[in-house]
Amino acid sequence: MSVRESPDLPTRTEVRFGTPEDAGAYAALMRLAFGDVQPYELRYRWQYWSDPQHSKLLVFEADDNVAGMLGVEMRPLTNGLVSGVIRDIVVTPQHRRRGVLRRLCGEANRLVVKRGGALLASFVNAAAASALARVAGWQILTPIPVLRRDVRAELPRTRVSEGLLAREVVAFDRNRQNRVWRFDQHPVHEYFTASFRTGIAVMKLFGDPPSGDIVDVNAVPLELEVLEGTYRAAVERLRTMGAHEAVTWGILPASERDLLSRLGWQSGDASRSFAVSVLRPEAKSLADASGWRLQPADIEHF
Ligand SMILES: CC(C)(COP(=O)(O)OP(=O)(O)OC[C@H]1O[C@@H](n2cnc3c(N)ncnc32)[C@H](O)[C@@H]1OP(=O)(O)O)[C@@H](O)C(=O)NCCC(=O)NCCS
DSSP: OOOEEOTTOSSEEEEEEOOGGGHHHHHHHHHHHHOSOSOHHHHHIIIIISSTTTEEEEEEEETTEEEEEEEEEEEEBTTSOEEEEEEEEEEOGGGTTSSHHHHHHHHHHHHHHHTTOSEEEEEEOHHHHHHHTTSTTEEEEEEEOEEEEETTSOOOSSOOOTTOOOOOOBOBOOOHHHHIIIIITOSSOOOEEEEETTEEEEEEEETTTTEEEEEEEEOSSOOHHHHHHHHHHHHHHHHHTTOSEEEEEOBOOHHHHHHHHHTTOEEOOOOEEEEEEEOSGGGGGGSSGGGBOBOHHHHOOO
16 A cells, blocks of 8 residues: 555545554544443454454554544355455544545455455444445445344244245354354453354343343254244343343344244334445345345444
8 A cells, every 4th residue: 555645635645554553543543433432452452463364454644643544354255255344434533524434445445355355344324324325336235223122021922933934145154263253252242152952142241231132143054943943042041141121133134024023022223334335246246235144243343
């Protein structure tokens, strides 16, 4: 990435890769944009340096000061393609609306193409959705709804997945190594994985009174009857752990959304949207939200 003059910025600018020494600058930008809600330095080391092949931070400098950044995480998909996932998007207030995000996205494109990626994906708030929608190649596919359920309310007595048909969808491939990094080695959250007869669910508790986030539900094979058993067991487990509410969100196939609604989950507000940029023709069909199955563990940024 070379140093060059940008017509939009009155300063000398450069996009470079982050280094371990950028932990402080990263934390300062994150605090500025999202508040003091996390030990960001720890998160930086985990996300970008526990396996440097996995994620790269792109840093935008204007006159040697950090003016913006975004992270690119490489993730394999279940259809054999690889996606770059854009995260940690922040531009300092004084540099906004001057093309910094656009430049960073251009560099992210180049990086992901070089590493064999077929598309870019991101889970963005309203401001980033408005901006990305104006950046070449990007499409905002769908809002990401949040689903909530009172865990103390009784579950239906009989099976409800009858008559619902599973369809083939694409997801991020969470192999064992990724699970260890994502859940066991997370620097901030404590996750617990519950294995049931029907599959596994990964959960975390937060707040007071506690809510339970169901961040990942998996079953092999991914059949609705099996998913039903796993969601039921996860709700029961959260109840025994003292949670009042079960929360999950994501881009689920229509049949799985129906299943959750039959099990008593209700849709709440969507604060994020799913955005993609297709980089190779093989990934063209992925610019359609109905072909995806994404869960909180795929989406959550912190
Ligand atoms: C969202 C954000 C990253 C945009 O960065 P930026 O450098 O200002 O974006 P750019 O200047 O490259 O803008 C690209 C295009 O989006 C438009 N745009 C930028 N911010 C916008 C906004 N908030 N609403 C509508 N359009 C916006 C720009 O006008 C430009 O379009 P144009 O050239 O056709 O006029 C920046 O506002 C920010 O850091 N916000 C706070 C942190 C945050 O919310 N991050 C997203 C987390 S998911």
